[in-house]
Amino acid sequence: MSALRIRDVWKRYGHLPVLKGIDLDIDNGEFTILVGPSGCGKSTLLSIIAGLDNASQGSIEIGGRPMEGVAAKDRNIAMVFQSYALYPSMTVRQNMTFGMECRRVPKRQQIEALERVAKLLQIEALLDRKPSQLSGGQRQRVAMGRALVRDPLLFLFDEPLSNLDAKLRVEMRMEIKRLHARLGSTIVYVTHDQIEAMTLATRIAVMQQGEVQQFADPDTVYNRPANLFVARFMGSPPMNTLPARLAAENSQLWAVLGDGAVRLPVPAAFGDMTQVGREVVLGIRPECIAEQTRHFDGDPAATLLLDIPVEMTEPTGAETIVLLRLAGREVLGRISPDIRLLPGTTARFTVDTRKICLFDPQTERLIA
């Protein structure tokens, strides 16, 4: 059954459209992440799902029930806010039971739900504190607890980790993932952080300028980005994109870069010789450009060695990002941290071409 169905949802402020015909189908138990740069409309979409904002056009169904004219409180959803939005004058306990109190849930049932969730999130010791007496991480837990006591059809998360420091963010990210694995709840989660999207989601909706650019599982979004925007937005550092021209030789299709000095074999899946001569944009992930000694699995014909000038290196500890100049263009590669390359020199790199993507320069869509 579809837990959430969004059909042709538009939102306009005056004449300015911020959502342009969103269609999404989300199954039960899925962890869907809406990701995109700020202003892409992802939070507006979440507000519309929650019933806190109205769509200008289009329909939303939650659990098969149309939400037209249904108030936020009657949608059987729970939401976690970026600011946590804990009620300042209430204790943690009151914060967590307020929703049940409004719904006239019997006292005994309230206590049971509270105890269950407090234990799950390990916040039993905090129940009598006020939000002002909690640390950022604790507030975050309480905000999640307030959503979890309700056992709704749908959980909505609006950038819940953005206000935490880096270390805590990684911890809470794992915890949310563990909770989802354990409870199997349906979650729609908004973030601008593509790493959060990759690590948490079962499916990612990449949004930009009020449109869903791609809606797919993290692997597909990462390896087969639907267009140049997705290719450049997902991944850190992002995918390298270079103008190229297609050429044929020995019944193999090649992507020729720049003046022809560099050419990369195009994956066999794109073996269409009729495309010879076509201008394309070639996309290659930085991790596909590594030091000479790196061994990539698979077809040895798909790996080639190239001498490329090094312009700059960025050691991160776990790996070193190198800025290279390939056929006149800046290109990023990721090499082992043990290898020290001097800027200004030329070094030999292994290039894995199996995951090369080709995009149409006009439509910016993925060709292969």
Place this chain on the structure above:
Amino acid sequence: MPRRLARPAIHAVLLLLAVAYLVPLAAVALNSVRSTEDILQTSMIGLPRALVWTNFSQTWSSYCLAEHCSGIRPYFLNSLEMTIPATIISTLLGALNGYSLALWRFRGDVWVFGIITLGVFLPEQMKLVPWVIVLRELGLFNTIAGLVLIHIVQGLSFTTLFCRNYYTAIPTDLLKAARIDGAGFFRIFWRIVLPLSPPILIVTVIWQFTGIWNEYLYGVTFAAGEQQPITAALIALSAHVSEAPHYGEQSAAVLLAAAPTLLVYLFGGRYFLRGLTTGAVK
């Protein structure tokens, strides 16, 4: 002027102004414990020859105003009867107005707020005639209830302005969370917004209490005789000054009449200053 002299000079000027400002209060305070003979024989400004505390008891319960010899007590009670309900009701209504204007945006809310705040700038003389008509139609002429009604309505402009500006600092996420939790307009007000409000409610209460207690024009226009609030009654008191001066009792009456607002300010002043300067909900 050398730098090290500048500060003492400023302090000296400030001190001088403060003294000038406090002289009338000091004179009244001193006169309230002097006998009338003492004042007449020496000067209006001077130290008491002997402390006369009976001025207070007389003026409170037996001094004659117009033809009633019951002291200022009934008028004082009239003022309390008028000020307390008017303060409480106008503050609560202002909080409710401010809450809906700040946190429940609706079409035209800016206009509604603008028109309400316009009341802050209207002089009360301008509203005298409309109020005459309203009170006459309602049958509330020359009643304390009529004055309560006037002060509630007049006070709404200020209380709404204060509360609305305070409530705009409340994050809207709180309301969204509460709406999803299933709380409605009044439950959110009662359980979430009102508990955050003591700083601004104290400010509003002090402001309203002082304003209503000290108000004179409506008191003297819409109430007569035994219905008068203390401010209006004090005038009747001074009307006798030319015939037979009772400076001691009159001074005591002035002090008693000013006491409630002074007390309110002494106890709440701290919050008043704090509330005027902070708007953050933390």
